[in-house]
Amino acid sequence: MRPVLHGDVISVARALLPLRAGKRRARCAQILAQADLAEAHVQRYGCLHRAYGNGSLMAAARGYPLADEPTFDDLGYCHCVVTVLLALINHGKGAA
Template identity: 60%
Template sequence: MRPVLHGDVSAAARALLNAPAGARRSLCRRLLSEAEMADAHVRATGRLHPLFGNGSLMSAARKRVLADEPGFDDPGYCRCFEIVLSALIDRQVSRAHS
């Protein structure tokens, strides 16, 4: 997956906000996986992945309908943002221990 920036986390959180609360963690894992697959495809072929884009988390998230971006005064959005950040931390910790 390409380096993750604030906009990537925001786009992923907006995708999660449109999903039912019980499906958000699995959707987040799926977005990370799709971004990783797309990045591998781009590196191997020099072309965008036909479904998931350029290998960024934002590109994978934008393949879904995104909620309008609320502010951080929206608890649901904050929870979604937290899910994405937590998944990214877990991914880094897992890779460090591999």
């Protein structure tokens, strides 16, 4: 996947928010895998992946319904952001 920016994390969190808590980690892993797949496609073919975009998390997340961005007063949203950050930490461990 492409380098991860703040907007990528927020986009994935917004894609997770409409889901029940028990479904969020699996969807997050799916979005990370789709971003990886798209980045590999871009590197190989020099064009965007038709479903997952340019290899960014934001592009992959936009394939799902995105909740409106709440404030950090919303504990569900906070949990979604933490889910994304933990997934990224674990994803990074696999690359090391």
